[in-house]
Amino acid sequence: MNSLQDNQTIFALASGAGKSGIAVFRISGPSATDALRAVCKKQLPEPRRATRVELIDPKTEEVLDDGLALYFPGPASFTGEDVVELHVHGGRAVIAGITEALAAIDDVRLAEAGEFTRRAFDHGKFDLTSAEGLADLINAETAAQRRQAQRQLQGDLGLIYDDWRERLLKAMALFEAEIDFSDEDLPPGLHEQVATQIADITAEISEHLDDKGHGQILRDGLYIAIIGPPNAGKSSLLNRLSRRDVAIVSEHAGTTRDVIEVHLELEGYPVILADTAGLREAQDDIESEGVRRAEERADQADLKLAVLDGATWPDKDKKTMDLIDDDTVTVINKSDLMGDVTSEHLLISAETGDGFDTLLEVLKREVGERCHLSASPALTRTRHRSALEDSLLNLKRFPNSPETELKAEDLRLAARALGRITGRVDVEDVLDIIFKEFCIGK
Numbered sequence: 001m002n003s004l005q006d007n008q009t010i011f012a013l014a015s016g017a018g019k020s021g022i023a024v025f026r027i028s029g030p031s032a033t034d035a036l037r038a039v040c041k042k043q044l045p046e047p048r049r050a051t052r053v054e055l056i057d058p059k060t061e062e063v064l065d066d067g068l069a070l071y072f073p074g075p076a077s078f079t080g081e082d083v084v085e086l087h088v089h090g091g092r093a094v095i096a097g098i099t100e101a102l103a104a105i106d107d108v109r110l111a112e113a114g115e116f117t118r119r120a121f122d123h124g125k126f127d128l129t130s131a132e133g134l135a136d137l138i139n140a141e142t143a144a145q146r147r148q149a150q151r152q153l154q155g156d157l158g159l160i161y162d163d164w165r166e167r168l169l170k171a172m173a174l175f176e177a178e179i180d181f182s183d184e185d186l187p188p189g190l191h192e193q194v195a196t197q198i199a200d201i202t203a204e205i206s207e208h209l210d211d212k213g214h215g216q217i218l219r220d221g222l223y224i225a226i227i228g229p230p231n232a233g234k235s236s237l238l239n240r241l242s243r244r245d246v247a248i249v250s251e252h253a254g255t256t257r258d259v260i261e262v263h264l265e266l267e268g269y270p271v272i273l274a275d276t277a278g279l280r281e282a283q284d285d286i287e288s289e290g291v292r293r294a295e296e297r298a299d300q301a302d303l304k305l306a307v308l309d310g311a312t313w314p315d316k317d318k319k320t321m322d323l324i325d326d327d328t329v330t331v332i333n334k335s336d337l338m339g340d341v342t343s344e345h346l347l348i349s350a351e352t353g354d355g356f357d358t359l360l361e362v363l364k365r366e367v368g369e370r371c372h373l374s375a376s377p378a379l380t381r382t383r384h385r386s387a388l389e390d391s392l393l394n395l396k397r398f399p400n401s402p403e404t405e406l407k408a409e410d411l412r413l414a415a416r417a418l419g420r421i422t423g424r425v426d427v428e429d430v431l432d433i434i435f436k437e438f439c440i441g442k
């Protein structure tokens with residue numbers, strides 16, 4: 001649905017659901033000021049000034065609450081339309097009463113998920129990457145996620161994509177001049193000029209894509225799979241790292257079957273730590289499925305934490321050793337049972353906590369390397385990645401396309417793919433996907 005075609009005024013609770021000290025309603029659209037007058041029977045407050053009002057039910061004139069009203073005249077508002085905010089007490093009955101009163105006003109209806117942000121986009125308040133940055137900021141759980149989202153909300157990422165697109169459009173204009181005019185009328189070296197510009201843009205996009213997924217990992221969280229033989233102490237390790245008793249620990253080999261995931265923050269970076277079933281020849285169907293899942297997670301993980309059993313040292317579990325690669329931190333657990341041994345692997349004890357300071361240091365370093373906030377804004381979404389790949393494909397085809405018309409088409413398609421990211425062209429199909437990520441009232 002395109003909100004520009006719909007002249008209705010929308011409202012929603014902009015603060016979180018449930019009981020709270022203060023709740024904020026937001027109203028946006030042509031009837032926002034009428035709605036305010038209806039529920040508070042007052043002259044419009046001065047723009048952008050909090051004004052104390054008594055909120056009433058327009059039908060019964062019953063007083064619902066005593067609160068504050070703010071009026072942001074369009075177009076200098078968040079959505080670009082007239083916006084009103086009501087700050088009320090956050091009790092359930094107050095919220096229900098005001099919701100009912102607002103919904104009963106003509107031309108006023110409850111907003112759909114993401115509709116405020118959608119209207120802001122429709123009124124040119126920001127581009128799509130900024131809208132996505134806003135969604136990420138609302139969902140950010142760690143400091144690094146917040147910083148990345150703020151950067152995207154400010155438009156840093158959009159600027160890069162728009163810059164490529166504009167340079168590409170300029171190169172296209174030169175290229176078309178080459179088609180339209182005969183050689184004598186054109187300045188010499190035009191052909192080379194276009195080729196150089198396209199080669200530059202191609203190189204910059206390639207470099208941006210070759211980011212090892214840092215931005216995306218930071219947005220989604222770095223996935224660490226704990227793997228190892230049964231009874232090595234994987235679940236004990238998960239419990240200690242998460243400081244919670246999430247996974248069942250027992251002396252029976254084969255206790256854990258399902259994958260158990262815990263969300264953690266390591267130095268501001270979001271981490272998903274997954275405990276898995278011990279790797280061995282399974283004894284029944286359920287365990288066999290558990291082992292299959294363990295191997296699958298090990299394969300998909302950004303980082304593996306391999307736990308070897310110190311009680312059986314120096315026997316190294318073959319199944320686990322086979323999975324160890326450059327993206328693995330290997331530890332030997334149960335150091336408390338091992339006496340004086342030395343090993344190239346880190347010795348820890350999930351029982352006593354021995355070695356955990358070092359383990360945390362190692363993990364922080366490994367996580368930081370995989371999702372640090374880079375100097376230039378990073379790719380954060382698959383949607384951007386596929387559009388950039390699409391653009392790059394066409395740019396790479398350009399030098400080899402045999403005919404001028406085909407070359408022009410390559411550039412046109414490349415520019416269009418870039419435009420899709422920020423919302424400069426045929427955006428309608430991608431809009432719904434993006435705004436669905438918001439909840440009602442955002």
Ligand SMILES: Nc1nc2c(ncn2[C@@H]2O[C@H](COP(=O)(O)OP(=O)(O)OP(=O)(O)O)[C@@H](O)[C@H]2O)c(=O)[nH]1
Pocket residue numbers: 228229230231232233234235236237248249250251252253254255256257276277278279333334335336337348349350351352
């Ligand atoms: N002494 C000692 N015992 C430990 C240590 N860590 C775990 N254990 C014990 O080892 C046994 C197995 O621990 P778990 O954490 O369940 O091991 P697991 O790797 O999750 O085992 P599965 O889920 O069966 O694969 C339990 O009895 C724990 O109390 C340790 O550092 N030292």
Ligand SMILES: [Mg+2]
Pocket residue numbers: 234235236247248249255256275276278
């Ligand atoms: Mg376990």
